[in-house]
Amino acid sequence: MSKGKILAVITTQPDKVAGGAPIFAADSLEELEKKAFLLEKILDAMVHEIDQDTKIIVKH
Amino acid sequence: MNLSLYTLAVVWGVAAGFVTRIRMLESDYRQYPTYPHGHVIHLALGLIAAALGAVAVPALMQKDYTAITFLTVAAQQFRDVRNMERQMLTNLDELELVPRGKNYIEGIAMVFEGRNYIVIFAAFLTSLSVVIFHHWWVGALVGLAILFLSGFLMSGKVIHDIAEVEVAPLRIEGASLYVQDIYLMNIGLEDNRKRILENGIGILVTPRRASGRVTIGNIGQRQAILHDVSTILGVYRDTGEPALTPLAKRDLKDGRLGILLLPQEKDVERAVEIVKNVPVLESAIRKPSKMPKELRKRWEST
Numbered sequence: 228m229s230k231g232k233i234l235a236v237i238t239t240q241p242d243k244v245a246g247g248a249p250i251f252a253a254d255s256l257e258e259l260e261k262k263a264f265l266l267e268k269i270l271d272a273m274v275h276e277i278d279q280d281t282k283i284i285v286k287h
Numbered sequence: 288m289n290l291s292l293y294t295l296a297v298v299w300g301v302a303a304g305f306v307t308r309i310r311m312l313e314s315d316y317r318q319y320p321t322y323p324h325g326h327v328i329h330l331a332l333g334l335i336a337a338a339l340g341a342v343a344v345p346a347l348m349q350k351d352y353t354a355i356t357f358l359t360v361a362a363q364q365f366r367d368v369r370n371m372e373r374q375m376l377t378n379l380d381e382l383e384l385v386p387r388g389k390n391y392i393e394g395i396a397m398v399f400e401g402r403n404y405i406v407i408f409a410a411f412l413t414s415l416s417v418v419i420f421h422h423w424w425v426g427a428l429v430g431l432a433i434l435f436l437s438g439f440l441m442s443g444k445v446i447h448d449i450a451e452v453e454v455a456p457l458r459i460e461g462a463s464l465y466v467q468d469i470y471l472m473n474i475g476l477e478d479n480r481k482r483i484l485e486n487g488i489g490i491l492v493t494p495r496r497a498s499g500r501v502t503i504g505n506i507g508q509r510q511a512i513l514h515d516v517s518t519i520l521g522v523y524r525d526t527g528e529p530a531l532t533p534l535a536k537r538d539l540k541d542g543r544l545g546i547l548l549l550p551q552e553k554d555v556e557r558a559v560e561i562v563k564n565v566p567v568l569e570s571a572i573r574k575p576s577k578m579p580k581e582l583r584k585r586w587e588s589t
Contacts, residue, residue, distance in 0.1 A: 263476055264476055267475075267527075271527050271529055273529040273530050274474075274479070275473045282476075287529065
């Protein structure tokens with residue numbers, strides 16, 4: 228996995244994001260948090276918050 | 288003793304050199320060299336270095352000048368020591384929770400090479416003094432003096448000499464983590480924010496002079512600070528926890544350093560003490576104040 232790359236996007240507003248990384252849609256903020264948590268552990272990459280509705284997973 | 292003068296010189300030279308190497312071979316909190324095999328390697332090389340230094344004097348006295356070329360072989364040999372150390376530490380560094388960083392490794396490797404030369408020098412001087420004064424005890428005295436002096440050569444500056452170190456509050460605004468007013472990073476998960484606030488220690492390093500500002504800005508130097516604290520106080524971190532990373536960021540305006548530490552045991556006072564005593568890495572030292580005067584004048588007048 229290369230550095231500084233977005234591995235996944237988790238969002239409650241899927242219509243606002245698009246592009247090459249896998250996008251995970253969440254129905255609520257709790258689900259967003261939970262999915263982000265899981266993906267962080269699985270991918271060993273850090274979660275960053277873009278705004279309240281969107282988080283990205285970045286490999287540093 | 289009935290030994291010939293040259294034999295005496297060599298024996299005392301080797302002894303002085305070897306003891307100097309032992310004196311400089313300290314295993315401290317950095318746990319390097321690793322006991323006991325690392326020690327054996329370095330003592331053996333130290334013995335070779337001592338022998339080379341000690342034999343050089345009788346060889347020169349016998350007008351055997353070509354013998355001095357032998358020392359070039361030694362230099363080559365000790366450069367290899369440096370390479371060996373560098374390679375090993377770099378390999379090991381990949382599997383550290385908080386890596387040492389390249390500068391720290393270069394520093395350690397350089398020290399190992401340098402110390403062998405000090406050993407050669409010690410053996411040479413001791414041997415020379417025996418040959419000149421015709422008494423073995425002169426050699427013993429010179430050897431002792433060098434042994435004493437080598438203590439000074441071992442110690443360099445520490446962070447406390449170039450900067451003030453103090454505790455500073457960690458705070459989180461939205462997803463951003465700050466130490467006092469220095470921005471560190473964006474943390475996306477609520478869980479991680481909580482854990483960082485709970486276990487983290489914020490430290491502020493304020494440089495005293497311009498030279499110190501450049502030195503503590505060096506990324507290798509910052510990594511050395513993080514590594515040293517993690518070695519001593521442990522680290523609250525594991526694989527699969529990328530957010531729990533000790534981190535150091537600069538304030539771009541005045542060069543202060545904001546550090547997030549994540550020690551296993553949250554002992555704030557000890558953490559400050561440790562940061563104060565982190566060695567200033569040779570490769571990170573800069574001396575902007577040593578700029579030539581004429582140059583500076585020209586620069587200031589424009």
